[in-house]
Amino acid sequence: xxxxxxALRKVTKDFRGGSGLTRSKQxxxxxxxKVTIGVKRGEFLGLVGESGSGKTTVGLAMxxxxxVDSGSIxxxxxxxxxxxxxxTRDFRMKTQMIFQxxxxxxxxSLSIFKTVSTSLDVFRxxxxxxxxxxIVSTMLSILGLDPAEDFLFKLPxxxxxxxxQRIAIARAMILDPEFIVADEAVSMLDVSIRADIxxxxxxxxxxxxxxxxxxxxxxxxxxxxxxxxxxxxxxxLVESGEGDSIINSPLHPYTQILINAVPSSxxxxxxxxxxxxxxxxxxxxxxxxxxxxxDRCPFVMDKCRRVxxxxxxxxxxxxxxxxxxx
Amino acid sequence: MSANGQRRxxxxxxxxxxxxxxxxxxDSFHELIKxxxxxxxxxxxxxxxxxxxxxxxxxxxxxxNTSFTxxxxxxxxxxxxxxxxxxxxxxxxxxxxxxxxYVGFIIAVSAAxxxxxxxxxxxxxxxxxxxxxxxxxxxxxxxxGFPLLVILSAYFPPTVTSTIIILSILSWxxxxxxxxxxxxxxxxxxxxxxxKLSGLGSxxxxxxxxxxxxxxxxxxxxIFLVVGAVVAQAxxxxxxxxxxxxxxxGTMLYWFEAQDGIVYDAWWWLLPPxxxxxxxxxxxxxxxxxxxxxxxxxxx
Amino acid sequence: xxxxxLMELQDMQINYRTRAGRINAVRSVSMDIRKGEIIGLVGESGCGKSTLAMTFLKLIMPPGExxxxxxxxxxxxxxxxxxxxxxLQGGKLRRYRWKEVSMxxxxxxxxxxxxxxVEDQIIDVMIDHDFPxxxxxxxxxxxLSMAGMDPSTKRSYPHQLSGGxxxxxxxxxxxxxxxxxxxxxxxxxxxxxxxQKQIMDQLKxxxxxxxxxxxxxxxxxxxxxxxxxLIYVMYAGKIVESGPVSxxxxxxxxxxxxALMSASPTLKGEKKRLNGIPGSPPDLKQTIVGCSFAPRCPxxxxxxxxxxxxxxMLEPGHKAACFKLEDVK
Numbered sequence: 001x002x003x004x005x006x007a008l009r010k011v012t013k014d015f016r017g018g019s020g021l022t023r024s025k026q027x028x029x030x031x032x033x034k035v036t037i038g039v040k041r042g043e044f045l046g047l048v049g050e051s052g053s054g055k056t057t058v059g060l061a062m063x064x065x066x067x068v069d070s071g072s073i074x075x076x077x078x079x080x081x082x083x084x085x086x087x088t089r090d091f092r093m094k095t096q097m098i099f100q101x102x103x104x105x106x107x108x109s110l111s112i113f114k115t116v117s118t119s120l121d122v123f124r125x126x127x128x129x130x131x132x133x134x135i136v137s138t139m140l141s142i143l144g145l146d147p148a149e150d151f152l153f154k155l156p157x158x159x160x161x162x163x164x165q166r167i168a169i170a171r172a173m174i175l176d177p178e179f180i181v182a183d184e185a186v187s188m189l190d191v192s193i194r195a196d197i198x199x200x201x202x203x204x205x206x207x208x209x210x211x212x213x214x215x216x217x218x219x220x221x222x223x224x225x226x227x228x229x230x231x232x233x234x235x236x237l238v239e240s241g242e243g244d245s246i247i248n249s250p251l252h253p254y255t256q257i258l259i260n261a262v263p264s265s266x267x268x269x270x271x272x273x274x275x276x277x278x279x280x281x282x283x284x285x286x287x288x289x290x291x292x293x294x295d296r297c298p299f300v301m302d303k304c305r306r307v308x309x310x311x312x313x314x315x316x317x318x319x320x321x322x323x324x325x326x
Numbered sequence: 327m328s329a330n331g332q333r334r335x336x337x338x339x340x341x342x343x344x345x346x347x348x349x350x351x352x353d354s355f356h357e358l359i360k361x362x363x364x365x366x367x368x369x370x371x372x373x374x375x376x377x378x379x380x381x382x383x384x385x386x387x388x389x390x391n392t393s394f395t396x397x398x399x400x401x402x403x404x405x406x407x408x409x410x411x412x413x414x415x416x417x418x419x420x421x422x423x424x425x426x427x428y429v430g431f432i433i434a435v436s437a438a439x440x441x442x443x444x445x446x447x448x449x450x451x452x453x454x455x456x457x458x459x460x461x462x463x464x465x466x467x468x469x470x471g472f473p474l475l476v477i478l479s480a481y482f483p484p485t486v487t488s489t490i491i492i493l494s495i496l497s498w499x500x501x502x503x504x505x506x507x508x509x510x511x512x513x514x515x516x517x518x519x520x521x522k523l524s525g526l527g528s529x530x531x532x533x534x535x536x537x538x539x540x541x542x543x544x545x546x547x548x549i550f551l552v553v554g555a556v557v558a559q560a561x562x563x564x565x566x567x568x569x570x571x572x573x574x575x576g577t578m579l580y581w582f583e584a585q586d587g588i589v590y591d592a593w594w595w596l597l598p599p600x601x602x603x604x605x606x607x608x609x610x611x612x613x614x615x616x617x618x619x620x621x622x623x624x625x626x
Numbered sequence: 627x628x629x630x631x632l633m634e635l636q637d638m639q640i641n642y643r644t645r646a647g648r649i650n651a652v653r654s655v656s657m658d659i660r661k662g663e664i665i666g667l668v669g670e671s672g673c674g675k676s677t678l679a680m681t682f683l684k685l686i687m688p689p690g691e692x693x694x695x696x697x698x699x700x701x702x703x704x705x706x707x708x709x710x711x712x713x714l715q716g717g718k719l720r721r722y723r724w725k726e727v728s729m730x731x732x733x734x735x736x737x738x739x740x741x742x743x744v745e746d747q748i749i750d751v752m753i754d755h756d757f758p759x760x761x762x763x764x765x766x767x768x769x770l771s772m773a774g775m776d777p778s779t780k781r782s783y784p785h786q787l788s789g790g791x792x793x794x795x796x797x798x799x800x801x802x803x804x805x806x807x808x809x810x811x812x813x814x815x816x817x818x819x820x821x822q823k824q825i826m827d828q829l830k831x832x833x834x835x836x837x838x839x840x841x842x843x844x845x846x847x848x849x850x851x852x853x854x855x856l857i858y859v860m861y862a863g864k865i866v867e868s869g870p871v872s873x874x875x876x877x878x879x880x881x882x883x884x885a886l887m888s889a890s891p892t893l894k895g896e897k898k899r900l901n902g903i904p905g906s907p908p909d910l911k912q913t914i915v916g917c918s919f920a921p922r923c924p925x926x927x928x929x930x931x932x933x934x935x936x937x938x939m940l941e942p943g944h945k946a947a948c949f950k951l952e953d954v955k
Contacts, residue, residue: 050818063523092525105516109350109538111343122525129339153342155350160906161671171520190670190845195889196902217818224891224900247893261823262893263849281820282788360645 004074005179005211006062007038011071013057030286031057033235034071036311039179044205044212046222046243048258049232055215058232059181062213063095064088075179093123096172100184102164106156112167113152116140119175139170143200162193169197173204180212186221198225219258223247228317231255234284234292237311241318251320253297291322299324347538354542357620364616370609371549374602378427381420389418389573400594407594410585418578419598425486425574426556426602432490433559434551437497442537442544444498445505450513450532460506466499472561479567486569489562493555501547508543512536542621546614553610557603575599629660631700632807632839633682633727634708638695640677640686647911651677653863654695656937659807661701662837664830666850666871668886669860672907675843676732678860679811682841683723684711701726701806724755728805730796732812737796738784744770744795745780752802765802772836773798774828790821797828807839808832814849826853847886851875856943859883862908862918865937869944879946882919917948925950 013032031054039045039062049055060066061073064080073080075091083091096119099105106115116136120127127135137148143166145151156164165185172180182201186194202225205212216222222229223243230240231254239252250256284295291297291304303323311319312326358364394412398404406415448459475492482488512518512535521531556575562568563576566584570577578599582588587595640652651674659665669675680686681697698708699722714722731737739747745766752762767777773794784792793813800808810829814822830853833840842850850857850871857874859867859882867880878884888901905922908914917923920930929949937945938952 050820065519065523089525092523095523097520097523099516099520101516105520107517107521107535107539109347110534111346113339114343114534118521118524118526133339152339153346155346157350162906168520171524191847191886191889192670192903193906194902195891195900196904198891199900199902218891219819220891220893223893224897244897257820259893261820263823263826263846263852264892264894281824282790 003040004038005041005076006213007074008032008035008058008061009072009074010034010036011061011068011073013054013061013066013068030054030235032061032068033292034308035232035235035237037230037237037240039211039213040228041211042205042209043228044202044214044226046219046226046229047213047215047232048217048219048222048229050217052234053232054235055232056183057235059097059183059213059215062179063097063181064091065097093119093175094178096175096177096180098165098169098172098180098182098185101188102161102168103156105168106164108156111153111155112140112159115156115167116170116174118171123175135174136170139174140166142204143170143173144196145170162189162197165189165193165197166200169201173208176208176210178210180210181215182212183215184217185214187216187218194221201225218262219247220262231258234286236292236308237321238293239318239320239322240311241315245315245318249318251314251318251325252293252322253299253324254293257296354620358616361616361619363612363619367609367612367614367616370605371613374423374606374609375427377420377602378423382424385414385417385420387414387417389413389421391417397590397592399592406598407592409581409592409595410587410590415578415595415598418573419602422574422578422599423602425572426559426576427552429486429490429559429574430552430555433493433497433555434548436490436494437551437555438501438544438548440494441498441501441547442505442540445502446509446532446536446540448502449506449509450528450536456506459502463499463502466496467503469496471496472558475558475562476565476567479562484562484567484569486572489559489568493558496558497551497554501551504543504547505540508540509536512539542617546617549610549613553606556606560599560603575602629662631658632661632663633657633659633700634696634698635659635681636696636698638678638681638697639693640674640681641691641693642677643689643691649910650863650914651690651910652681653910653914655860655863655865657858657865657868659839659841661806661839662833663856664833664840664842664854666847666854666857667841667843667860668845668847668850668857670845670907672910673860674863674910675860676811679729679809679841679843682711682727682807682809683729684714684719685729699726721755724751724805725803726805727807727809728800728803729809730793730800730811730813733816736792738792740784742783743780744782744784744787747795748780748799748802751799755803757803762802769798769801770795772801772832774824788821790817790825793817793821793825794828797825797832801832804836805838807841809841809843811843812845813842815844822849829853846890847875847883848890848892859886862914863910864918864947866919866948867946868937869941869946873941873944879940879944879951880919880948881923881925881950883946885922 011032012030012034015029015031035058037058047055047058057066061068078087080091113133113136116139117132120132120135136152140148140151145163145166159167186197189197198221214222214225226243228241229243229246231238231252233254239246239250239255246255247259250259281296286292288294288305290306290308294300294304297304301323309321309323311321313319314325390413392411392413394404394408394414396408396410396412398408400407404414404416406419409415444459444463448456478492518531518535521535559568559574560576560579563574564579564583566580568576570580582595635655635657638652638655642649642651655678667675667678677690686692692712697711699711700708702709711722748766748769749759749762752765753759766780770777770780775791775794775798779787779791787795814825817825829840832838842854844850854871857869857871858865859874859880861882867874867878867883874883875887878887885901885903889903891900903922908918908921916931916933917935920926923930935947935949937947939945940951
């Protein structure tokens with residue numbers, strides 16, 4: 001599509017498990033199975049899935065942090081695996097990532113100022129330290145670390161988890177990137193801190209206009225930050241569409257179960273959309289030629305095991321890969 | 327703002343970042359010192375180092391002054407007695423401690439530098455670089471150290487310099503293994519990936535993100551290398567494979583043994599170098615136990 | 627409604643002695659646990675909820691120390707009156723742990739022994755509590771199926787099981803001595819949402835079938851909204867609000883509870899802007915003057931910073947500690 005800033009086209013990636021003596025063909029994990037997904041310009045796309053669904057792999061592939069086995073990844077119309085050195089440098093300047101664990105994503109021996117100004121040191125060598133201080137301080141204030149002077153020359157371990165995550169976001173935002181991957185960026189934070197950080201991300205987007213792939217296991221968080229939501233299941237993209245459309249009228253059985261399972265404090269006795277089998281939910285096999293959901297699906301048909309359903313547009317902008325809707 | 331003012335600001339931001347890092351080291355030191363093992367270990371090491379630094383200046387006589395009566399037990403004139411040709415043992419000990427430590431320190435620092443360089447490069451770049459360097463290290467590691475020393479010393483004239491070179495070469499491979507495995511762990515940290523995403527090159531990542539976080543490990547290993555080098559040096563000298571003209575703990579032990587100090591019951595000649603080695607080794611162990619206890623506790 | 631009282635926690639106070647000073651982790655908490663009740667204890671990290679969990683099994687070890695309060699257990703079958711848990715020793719304490727009160731630890735799937743088969747781990751716990759080995763062996767299947775597992779998995783080693791299955795093994799182990807109370811400390815935190823739902827349904831089913839009481843500790847108020855009968859909201863070592871789930875979740879009275887509710891994104895209704903809570907929880911090393919939430923509270927007035935509000939009954943069973951609520955009356 002024209003307005004996509006970054007797009008994966010039928011991208012597949014296998015991880016070979018085991019090492020040394022135990023290396024064998026059996027332990028092949030398909031982290032991405034012909035995944036086609038695009039992030040539109042100025043959009044927050046929520047990518048939802050359980051652990052092991054391959055959602056992080058999608059994020060890494062988009063940032064050229066991973067070699068894929070097949071398929072193409074286009075950034076502004078250029079294949080990121082065929083970029084020249086200069087184009088790669090430009091790509092690095094315009095893309096960034098926010099990591100999950102605020103305790104692991106900051107170098108413990110670098111001051112906050114040094115950490116946040118890393119990209120400035122590399123790409124904006126012409127600006128002097130004074131200007132860097134000003135830019136970094138502004139960014140810290142925007143993210144709620146106010147007054148910034150109190151934080152600039154501290155070390156990560158002097159800050160709380162929430163403050164560290166704000167630093168990590170500041171580092172990612174400092175060069176005004178066009179595209180950011182946020183991988184479970186708020187999942188380790190307390191609820192009260194999480195809400196504030198999500199709000200600031202949304203405000204930043206309105207102010208600075210960038211796109212984001214927001215990877216999360218929490219579909220409620222995805223709904224809150226995202227314009228569109230995509231759902232992944234064991235390496236396959238099963239559904240995507242406008243946030244409200246996905247939440248209010250989920251089509252794929254997996255999406256329905258996922259939404260159904262989200263606990264709600266206002267709940268009481270919510271009507272179950274569809275029941276799912278107890279017990280062996282986690283016991284799934286990979287590597288079927290067909291749909292990845294067959295082991296869990298209450299509606300599984302013979303066809304599902306043999307043929308992989310394609311993504312079809314059920315209503316404008318709402319895609320689903322399931323034979324129930326063909 | 328004037329150019330001058332800007333420069334001042336520049337230096338202040340860099341300085342304050344460095345101060346923050348130094349503050350961290352200072353805090354860790356304070357935390358460490360709360361452990362009694364750290365206190366005890368550090369005290370022991372400082373005593374020996376203190377003797378090494380001021381010893382040569384306060385030695386009452388030249389170690390080579392043979393004008394005294396031989397085989398004298400401790401007395402007020404010779405607190406540590408005299409040896410087989412009437413040299414003052416206290417003077418030997420004071421000057422010998424300095425030599426032993428000085429040589430040990432040079433060996434430790436050069437081995438640590440080489441070991442860190444090889445370990446970090448192998449660990450960070452991985453694949454072929456790693457394989458090549460580590461196979462080379464493996465070869466060095468499986469060579470039995472002391473016999474090799476004996477053979478080498480037989481071919482090269484035993485001087486202080488040759489001792490330094492030989493022991494340095496034998497000491498770094500083990501350290502490079504340790505550093506490599508820690509680098510492999512650090513390399514997985516998300517902040518390394520964040521630095522890559524920010525466009526930093528490998529060398530700057532190593533310098534900014536890897537080495538500073540290896541420093542506690544390097545520090546501990548330097549202490550052990552010093553001790554190891556002092557002991558090895560003493561061992562070489564004891565077997566007569568060091569520079570026998572040099573005054574150090576090893577040559578003290580060598581002459582004690584060669585001149586049948588045991589027959590003369592000259593315990594005063596044996597104990598000073600013996601205790602020196604013992605205190606150094608025990609102190610280093612205490613300190614390293616305390617450091618590893620602390621780093622295990624404050625991991626992350 | 628009037629279920630039989632099982633456990634009574636009165637004015638519990640727990641400190642940790644550290645080099646940096648004394649941390650008042652739990653500053654006066656009272657709680658009644660009745661038979662067959664599921665109690666949700668909600669709080670953010672560092673509020674003292676895990677410390678409180680350990681208290682129920684008398685597991686507070688130095689540097690932690692109980693400096694005040696009582697824990698009374700009413701559940702002994704032999705008609706013994708209330709027993710002070712803090713005074714239990716030796717064999718009696720050992721029998722109290724697990725036969726009366728058991729626990730599912732935070733991340734307990736990682737607390738399983740990796741080199742022992744699941745069944746042996748269950749049998750071990752039972753033998754430790756004086757069951758003959760034969761009886762233990764025959765009961766393994768029963769406990770595994772109570773925890774929602776296929777008994778045929780008993781020959782597995784932990785690494786062969788998924789996270790949810792390991793958590794079920796931990797539940798089975800907690801059930802082995804038929805306790806009357808199970809303390810579950812964040813038992814679903816590391817699990818995917820579908821598995822979390824299954825585990826919670828399992829716990830609820832156990833309560834319905836066995837009549838066991840459960841204290842479910844979590845940081846996520848939404849999780850217990852669909853599970854618990856009663857909610858206790860904990861902040862900075864104190865309970866700030868408690869009451870029936872429907873009351874507390876639908877009409878939160880304490881500003882902190884209300885803030886927690888409006889900070890959690892939901893799937894229902896209109897997409898509303900969330901409200902974060904400014905600032906951070908107080909440092910429990912310092913003596914707290916006034917209401918601990920006052921510095922972050924949008925409604926705080928002068929009195930809140932000087933005087934500490936006490937829990938006040940607002941409606942039957944619904945309590946909150948806030949001056950704002952008193953003024954309304």
